[in-house]
Structure formats: C-alpha cells, structure tokens
Amino acid sequence: MAELIRILQHRVRRGCETMAYPDGPAPPLPERHGGVLRLDAAKCAEGCDACVTVCPTEAIARPEGRPAALDLGRCVFCSACVGACPTGAITKSGDHRMAARARGDLLLGGPGEEEVRLAGELGATLRALLGRSLRLRQVSAGGCNGCEADTNVLGTIGWDLSRFGIQFVASPRHADGLLITGPVTRNMRAALEGAYTAVPDPKIVIAVGACAIAGGPFVGLPQVSDGAESVVPVDLFIPGCPPHPLTILDGLLRLVGRVK
Amino acid sequence: MSTPRSDSPRRFATIVNGASLRWSDVPEWPVAAFVDATAAELDRGARLCAWFGVSEGAATRLVAVLAADAENTLSIGRSEPTSRAYPALTPRHAQAHLFEREVWEQHGLVPEGHPWLKPVRLDHGRGPAVGDFFRVEGHEVHEVAVGPVHAGIIEPGHFRFQCAGEEVLHLEIALGYQHRGVEESMAGGPGRAALVRVETIAGDSTIAHATAYASALESLSGPEPGAGEGAEAPMRAQWLRAVALELERLANHAGDLGALAGDIAFLPSSAAFGKIRGDFLNLTAMICGNRFGRGLVRPGGCRPDLELDTSLAAALLGRLRVAMAESAEAAAWLWSDSSVRERLEGTGAISREMAEEIGMVGPAVRACGIVRDVRFDHPAGWHRFAQTPVSVWPGGDVLARARVRWLEIQRSGAFLEEQLASPPEDELIAPLGPLAPYSIAVSLVEGWRGEVCHAALTDGAGLIRRYKIVDPSFHNWTGLALAMRGQAISDFPLCNKSFNLSYCGVDL
Numbered sequence: 001m002a003e004l005i006r007i008l009q010h011r012v013r014r015g016c017e018t019m020a021y022p023d024g025p026a027p028p029l030p031e032r033h034g035g036v037l038r039l040d041a042a043k044c045a046e047g048c049d050a051c052v053t054v055c056p057t058e059a060i061a062r063p064e065g066r067p068a069a070l071d072l073g074r075c076v077f078c079s080a081c082v083g084a085c086p087t088g089a090i091t092k093s094g095d096h097r098m099a100a101r102a103r104g105d106l107l108l109g110g111p112g113e114e115e116v117r118l119a120g121e122l123g124a125t126l127r128a129l130l131g132r133s134l135r136l137r138q139v140s141a142g143g144c145n146g147c148e149a150d151t152n153v154l155g156t157i158g159w160d161l162s163r164f165g166i167q168f169v170a171s172p173r174h175a176d177g178l179l180i181t182g183p184v185t186r187n188m189r190a191a192l193e194g195a196y197t198a199v200p201d202p203k204i205v206i207a208v209g210a211c212a213i214a215g216g217p218f219v220g221l222p223q224v225s226d227g228a229e230s231v232v233p234v235d236l237f238i239p240g241c242p243p244h245p246l247t248i249l250d251g252l253l254r255l256v257g258r259v260k
Numbered sequence: 261m262s263t264p265r266s267d268s269p270r271r272f273a274t275i276v277n278g279a280s281l282r283w284s285d286v287p288e289w290p291v292a293a294f295v296d297a298t299a300a301e302l303d304r305g306a307r308l309c310a311w312f313g314v315s316e317g318a319a320t321r322l323v324a325v326l327a328a329d330a331e332n333t334l335s336i337g338r339s340e341p342t343s344r345a346y347p348a349l350t351p352r353h354a355q356a357h358l359f360e361r362e363v364w365e366q367h368g369l370v371p372e373g374h375p376w377l378k379p380v381r382l383d384h385g386r387g388p389a390v391g392d393f394f395r396v397e398g399h400e401v402h403e404v405a406v407g408p409v410h411a412g413i414i415e416p417g418h419f420r421f422q423c424a425g426e427e428v429l430h431l432e433i434a435l436g437y438q439h440r441g442v443e444e445s446m447a448g449g450p451g452r453a454a455l456v457r458v459e460t461i462a463g464d465s466t467i468a469h470a471t472a473y474a475s476a477l478e479s480l481s482g483p484e485p486g487a488g489e490g491a492e493a494p495m496r497a498q499w500l501r502a503v504a505l506e507l508e509r510l511a512n513h514a515g516d517l518g519a520l521a522g523d524i525a526f527l528p529s530s531a532a533f534g535k536i537r538g539d540f541l542n543l544t545a546m547i548c549g550n551r552f553g554r555g556l557v558r559p560g561g562c563r564p565d566l567e568l569d570t571s572l573a574a575a576l577l578g579r580l581r582v583a584m585a586e587s588a589e590a591a592a593w594l595w596s597d598s599s600v601r602e603r604l605e606g607t608g609a610i611s612r613e614m615a616e617e618i619g620m621v622g623p624a625v626r627a628c629g630i631v632r633d634v635r636f637d638h639p640a641g642w643h644r645f646a647q648t649p650v651s652v653w654p655g656g657d658v659l660a661r662a663r664v665r666w667l668e669i670q671r672s673g674a675f676l677e678e679q680l681a682s683p684p685e686d687e688l689i690a691p692l693g694p695l696a697p698y699s700i701a702v703s704l705v706e707g708w709r710g711e712v713c714h715a716a717l718t719d720g721a722g723l724i725r726r727y728k729i730v731d732p733s734f735h736n737w738t739g740l741a742l743a744m745r746g747q748a749i750s751d752f753p754l755c756n757k758s759f760n761l762s763y764c765g766v767d768l
Contacts, residue, residue, distance in 0.1 A: 010589065030550075031546070033550065054452075056453045078456065078555045138412075139416075140415045142438050142440050142764070144460035144461070144462060145464045146460065146466075146554075148414065149463070149552075156535055157535055172409075185438060185440055187767075188408065216456075218440045221440060221445055222441065224440050224441070242551075244551070
C-alpha cells in the first residue's frame, strides 16, 4: 500500500511526460546527427568522385560528364560523403523531416532537386475511409532491430503515438496497412506476401529505413530483395539507418495530414 | 578423454583475446582425432566459442575456438581437410549442436551421430521452418505453431510448442528468416560495406559487433603481423569504445526491465523504463549522432571527429546521473512489489548444470550463478585497465535474469562515472596497415546479451578468406527452449523477454 502511494505520488510529481510536438516545437535532433542531407550538384568540382568512393551503400553516383546524384533512400547517414566533399556540395541541413511519398522524391542532385521532396497526405478517399484512425501491422523482413526499436519507441510515454489514432495491431486482418523494415530477405518474402494479402483493401505500405527502401547495407546481396518495393507497392518511404523516432513520427503524421 | 596421435601436436594453440596467429601455427589433427582433442579440452572445462568450416577446394577444414575462462586464454585448433562426414562432437558435448548443424548446412559435412540434424538458416525454396519438428504423440497432446510474423514490433522466427493442456512439454525454435548473408559477404574483403554490415548484424548490439570486427582487423595489421603482436587502436579510441559499450548495455537492460514489467502488466516500471531506455540511447547519440552507435567504431579506432571533450563528458555525466536515479526508482518498485516477485520467481528456470552443458553466455548464464563475462575472463582493449565486477544471481529463473540486468545497470553506471571523469590523452584513430597474409585473429566482446565472437582468416593476399561471426544468441536460444519445459504456454512471452535474444544475430 505504501509502495502504491509512492508510485502515485511519483506520477503526480512528474505530470504528463508526453512531448508537445506537433502542437509545440519538435524536440531537437542530437547535435551530431545532422539531419537530412542536401546536395548542390552545381557545386561539384569537375571530375570529382570523392563522395562516390567513400559511400558504403553506393548511394551516390556520378555518371560521366554529369553532376553527382545522391539517393537518400540508400543513405545510412554515415557522413562519409560530407567529410570527403572538397567543395561543400553535400551538406547536413539539421532537419529531421525526410519522408517521401514517391521513391524518386528521395533522389537529390538534379536542378531544383537539391533537397528531398517531402511527403504529402493520403488521397481524400482513403483519408475519409480511415477517419481519425490508422492501424498498422509491422513486418520485419530482415531488419536488424534498429528500425524496429525506434518504431517501438513511439509507443512510450514521451511520444505516445496512440494520441494520433495510430496503433500497431497484432493481426494484418485488423490493419489498414503494413510498416515494413529490413531489406526483405529471401526467407521472409513469402511471409511478407502473406501478411500483405491478409490486409483488407484498400491498404497502405510504409517502408522504414535504408534496408526497406533499397536494401541498405545489404544492397545487392543474393539473399535479399533490395527493399519492400520489389515485393509490394510502397506509399511512404522513411529514410535512415535507423531513422530517428522523430523522423518516423513526422512521416506517419504527414501521411494522415496532421503535419504538412 | 583421448590422446591425439603421437605425430600430431598435443595441444591447441593458445592466444589471448584480440590476438592473431599464423594459420600455419594452428595445430591440425586428422578429423576424428580433432573431434577427440576438442572433446578433451571441453572435458577439461573449456567452452566452445566457435566451431566452423574453412573450405579447402572441395574439402573442408573444421576449426574450433575454445575459451578457458579460468586461465583467461583462448585456444585454436583445426582438422586436416576432410569431406563427406566426420564423427559428431554433439553426442559428447551438447553445446556443439547448433554449430554442427551450421557446418553441415554451409559445407555439406555430415556430423555422424548428431541427434537432430536440420538446417539453421537456409530455406531450400520452401521457407526455413519447413521440415521435421520434434513431435510429442499422445491423446491429449497438441501442437502450437507461432510465427514467423509475431504480434508485436519484433523480428520474425518460428516457435513450435508441444503441449499437454497448458503445459509445454517441448519447444523447438526455428530461425533463418532474417538471413541476409553477412558472413558470406565478408569474403574477399574488407569491402566498403563491411563495417555497416557488421554494425547491423544485430542492430541493438552495434558497438559490440563493430568493436569485435575492428579489433580483429587491428590485430591482423601492424608491426609483427600474425605473430600475436598486431596493432591496436589508440588508447583514447579503446576508452571511447568501452564507454559506448556500457551505454549500449544500459539502454538494452533498461528496455528489458521495462518490457518484463509490461508483460506482467506492472505499468509504473514499464512506462518509466520505456522512457529511460530512450534517455540512454540519446546519450550514445550525443557522442556520435546515432542512437545505436552507428559510425562510432571503425577499424583503427573511432571516427576522428567524434571527440568527447570535457564539456561533452560533463553533459553526458549530468544526464547519466538523472537516468540512473530514475532507474533506481523504477527498479525499486519492481523488487518491492510482492505480486511482481511472485510472478517472476521460479518461472522459466534453467539449472546451473544445464546452462554449463549447453554453453550459455551473458546475463542468462550469470543468472544461473555462473561467473562468465568476457570483460572479466578475457579482458581486451580498455577492459585490461578498467574492469567491471561480474554480476551474478542464483536461481536461473526470470527473476534472476531481471536481477542480473539491474545489477549490471548499476555497475555500468559506476563504470561510466569513473571513466568519463578520466579519459586518456591520445588520438582517436590510427591508420590501419595492410592485413597480414595467412593469419587468423579472434576477438571476443561482452555485448549486453553476452559473448560476441568474431574470427577473421586471411588469404595469401591479406584479404578476408573466411569470416566467422558468433552472436551470443547463437548459444542461448536453446536455453530459452529448455526454460519453457514444464511451463505454462502463457509464460512464453515472459520467458522470451527475460532472454531477449536476437533473431538476425543468429540468422546473419
């Protein structure tokens, strides 16, 4: 009894520990995180491929005679390219927002495409159908438990994802869509297809992390499929390795129209 | 016990953790004698850290890495190239059972007399869990199949229970769904993607695996390559790795205590530890920007621009103290509540003898009262100078596994208090020289789940010829299966959380 009172006193003393975001300001990213990358390909030095050769996941390419192109979907945010770039063409913006609706919106480098083109909300029909609720079934298909852990953290008291009507459910039959992590291993392909089929139509798919978007560190290995899109259509891409919880939350809130 | 033939070396080659030696200096036996010699070492009290094959044309050599914990040494031996079959080690030492299945799967070498030979990871086009499961027959016996996709946000695996009513008679765990080919992809390297792959072997153990990888490469480079005199990272980098390793332990142990509390619907500690886990992850992010320590460790040291200066150390310490005080409060609620104790006590117990027999590691084995901790038994890197007392608790049940975690949270906190106050002056990275040809390095790190073992073998050009990774989960999944015997099936989530093993760490 005495213990119970102590616990209740603690709760009263601490008050509500859920962050004010999105009504208040977003909590800052860790200073050394750096946020989303920006590529001013116009600044690329003639013939320079310093960034291309240091990227561990081959996220940067520089075809002969053309400026560099950076695929944020493949990026693991190791900062090697930022350090290697002699002209400051690749920079960190400090911004946590980087989720996109189309795969091509994560490709940086073309004229007017220095930055990621951020996700907009679902179409009106789907929004009307979903109302104020979004229920997702999570499928890890080769994920390392990084993206899984930082998706899970959205359920803790600081983030409290359920206040937005977003919940993770146990059965795909109860879900409006899938949230996929991992590159989709050969051994998980059938299970992922099964889970996708079990979600009632219309359904949405969210790919979280460099693996689920494009294979991440495992891109090109024969045991994986280089991302969820090779198996199911994807409606939202959230880059990172793993994405910061704030980045994942921003992506989900964009999809349901709570953040624009 | 048996004695190798007189024309073979009598004993395994002895090294310490983080050292390397020439491949030609690893003693070899004909395969049957090698199995005998390994069994003899295990009879003497050694432990199997790794057992793997190295291809030699169409044939295969078996390699054993053993740990003599009391003597603080590792030993390595190998067989002559062999093909088709060899007498299995498993009937004599059960701790070899999964290793021998793996060798069979990877090299086609049949361990004759293995009691349960089936794949570890490969799907053969049908899904990894397809195949024979042990079945209990009987009028009232029923089978429960769970997975690969589970109810929570968790990795995939398949669990097959044989039950009589609520009681679990037997549990068989089939993994392999997460197989990404990490180990195979290391051959011919180290390549550009090697480090990021190592960091994601088990993404919650990034520092442990990256440190094991970096140490193995460092010991293969340097002034006297391959002769046990390899290079090592600058002291400041070794110190930073040790700091990050304890932060990794803190985050995961705090998360586990919260998850255990959540499973028994004790919400105060569940809510508190859920938040505290994030606070610890954010400390790692203060050092390197990433909550899981990605990019912090690299071969040769640590990322050079991640300097942990006095003001950052002070900021870390301030936030660490807050998180430690909150942990103490949330843990006290757990231990002082009789209904919590009643729920955890006696659930999912593993005997000390059983833990020894199957070669368990990490907090799970220390919860059986066994002193086994790489930081103490095989100190390498910064742990040669700064050691953490080993946290043990008797009983082998869920309560003991929870208690060991809490003891370790306190020791990690004390370690960080001490270390953050006195960093060594040094560089953060020294360029890594070329790797020595025809050499093998072994590196052990005590990750938060237990012993991480990496072994790197180079070819004549100094490239990786064979890279072997053993995640602690590889040793411990059998422990979870045995802990469920005689338990109610409804206790599975609780037992599972108390081990909290890695799927991708095993599947590689």
